[in-house]
Amino acid sequence: MKHQLFFLGKIKDRFIEEGVGEYASRLQHYTSFTITILKEKGRGRGKQLTAEEQGKLLLQAVPSGAAIVVLDAKGQQFTSEAFSRKIDQWEMQGTKQVCYLIGGPDGHAPKVRSAADLLLSLSKMTFTHDMARLLLIEQLYRAYTIKAGEQYHK
Amino acid sequence: MKHQLFFLGKIKDRFIEEGVGEYASRLQHYTSFTITILKEKGRGRGKQLTAEEQGKLLLQAVPSGAAIVVLDAKGQQFTSEAFSRKIDQWEMQGTKQVCYLIGGPDGHAPKVRSAADLLLSLSKMTFTHDMARLLLIEQLYRAYTIKAGEQYHK
Numbered sequence: 001m002k003h004q005l006f007f008l009g010k011i012k013d014r015f016i017e018e019g020v021g022e023y024a025s026r027l028q029h030y031t032s033f034t035i036t037i038l039k040e041k042g043r044g045r046g047k048q049l050t051a052e053e054q055g056k057l058l059l060q061a062v063p064s065g066a067a068i069v070v071l072d073a074k075g076q077q078f079t080s081e082a083f084s085r086k087i088d089q090w091e092m093q094g095t096k097q098v099c100y101l102i103g104g105p106d107g108h109a110p111k112v113r114s115a116a117d118l119l120l121s122l123s124k125m126t127f128t129h130d131m132a133r134l135l136l137i138e139q140l141y142r143a144y145t146i147k148a149g150e151q152y153h154k
Numbered sequence: 155m156k157h158q159l160f161f162l163g164k165i166k167d168r169f170i171e172e173g174v175g176e177y178a179s180r181l182q183h184y185t186s187f188t189i190t191i192l193k194e195k196g197r198g199r200g201k202q203l204t205a206e207e208q209g210k211l212l213l214q215a216v217p218s219g220a221a222i223v224v225l226d227a228k229g230q231q232f233t234s235e236a237f238s239r240k241i242d243q244w245e246m247q248g249t250k251q252v253c254y255l256i257g258g259p260d261g262h263a264p265k266v267r268s269a270a271d272l273l274l275s276l277s278k279m280t281f282t283h284d285m286a287r288l289l290l291i292e293q294l295y296r297a298y299t300i301k302a303g304e305q306y307h308k
Contacts, residue, residue, distance in 0.1 A: 015172035022169060079227075080280040123277040125293055126234040135289075139279055 001091050003033035003140060004099045006061055007133055008054055009040035016130040023137040030144035036061060040104055048104075055109030058101045066097035067117045070108055071132055075119030084143035086118075102132050155245050157187035157294060158253045160215055161287055162208055163194035170284040177291040184298035190215060194258055202258075209263030212255045220251035221271045224262055225286055229273030238297035240272075256286050 011017040020035075027033060038057050042049055049057070062068060067090055078086060090098055100120075101112060113119065122135050145152040165171040174189075181187060192211050196203055203211070216222060221244055232240060244252055254274075255266060267273065276289050299306040 013173070013176070015169040015176065018169035018172070019167070022167070073233075077278040079278050083279065122279065123289075124231040124233050125237065125276065125289075126296065127289070127292065131289070131292060135277075135279075135281070135285070138281065138285060142280065 001031065001087070001095055002097045003031060004063075004066070004097060005033065005035045005133070005136065006058055006099060006101050007035060007037050008058070008102065008104050008129070010037055011130050011133065013128075013130045016134050019134045020137055023134070023141045027137065027141045027144065030141070030148065033140070051104060051106045051109045052111070054104050055112040058112055059115055062099045062101075062115075063097055066099045067095050068115055069098060069100045069118045069120050070112055070116035071100065071102045071122065071136065072108060072113065072116075072119045073121055073124060073126060075121035077121045077123075080139060080142050081146060083139055084146040087143050088147065100136060102129055102136070104129070155185065155241070155249055156251045157185060158217075158220070158251060159187065159189045159287070159290065160212055160253060160255050161189060161191050162212070162256065162258050162283070164191055165284050165287065167282075167284045170288050173288045174291055177288070177295045181291065181295045181298065184295070184302065187294070205258060205260045205263045206265070208258050209266040212266055213269055216253045216255075216269075217251055220253045221249050222269055223252060223254045223272045223274050224266055224270035225254065225256045225276065225290065226262060226267065226270075226273045227275055227278060227280060229275035231275045231277075234293060234296050235300060237293055238300040241297050242301065254290060256283055256290070258283070 011020060024035065038061060040049055040054060041047060101108070103112070122132060122139070127135065142152060165174060178189065192215060194203060194208060195201060255262070257266070276286060276293070281289065296306060
């Protein structure tokens with residue numbers, strides 16, 4: 001099963017970029033995954049796209065048939081173990097691809113939220129998108145170490 | 155009001171160290187705070203201290219009269235706005251110091267949990283202590299930008 005992470009705009013904090021790189025290199029030992037950076041600004045204009053325009057971009061990027069996970073502070077929370085079981089469940093259902101959509105500063109457009117198979121909340125707290133990206137990839141890595149029954153530091 | 159963060163052992167991930175440094179430098183424009191690193195290993199033996207031994211160290215380090223916040227996945231969750239209001243509340247109650255205790259891999263000893271004025275959960279998910287340190291300092295910074303009515307990227 002392939003995990004596809006869709007980010008709006010490049011990572012801004014250098015330390016987050018390093019952290020995402022670190023976990024990406026660990027995660028690739030366990031599963032297939034890609035990170036796709038979509039533009040958050042309009043071409044030429046340099047103007048921030050609206051949540052609707054960003055949503056359209058995100059949904060266009062998702063391959064048909066993929067499970068869609070939308071990150072949303074008000075979504076469902078999982079323990080790391082439960083998230084790992086959720087991945088098992090997708091695999092058992094024959095899901096080929098899971099796409100993770102992280103929104104812009106104004107959150108997701110209603111269209112994106114309603115397209116979600118799962119609204120996933122990492123925390124009730126608000127984080128920067130950059131931090132959410134790091135947390136998501138760390139939890140994916142953690143989920144696979146849990147699946148593999150491996151010891152990973154807490 | 156002063157915030158005192160107590161960490162068991164040094165930060166292991168270099169990118170987290172950078173991130174903590176980044177937010178520490180931003181946070182100091184808003185409030186007084188310190189980070190204290192306590193040893194997680196026994197002197198000479200190089201052996202990991204038990205949760206009880208670590209708890210004793212943590213509690214000894216806390217000045218009397220300080221509010222004690224113990225980070226615990228099963229604790230109370232706050233939105234970033236509610237956490238900011240919690241800080242306001244401490245200030246209005248005349249709290250001089252708030253101490254944040256982050257546990258070791260085996261979690262906190264019962265003594266530490268029962269000494270807590272607040273059991274704070276950042277997420278239902280399990281993170282590394284390093285990540286919890288980064289999240290905590292980022293949320294402190296965010297709380298102060300919320301208090302100041304400032305715009306800070308999400």
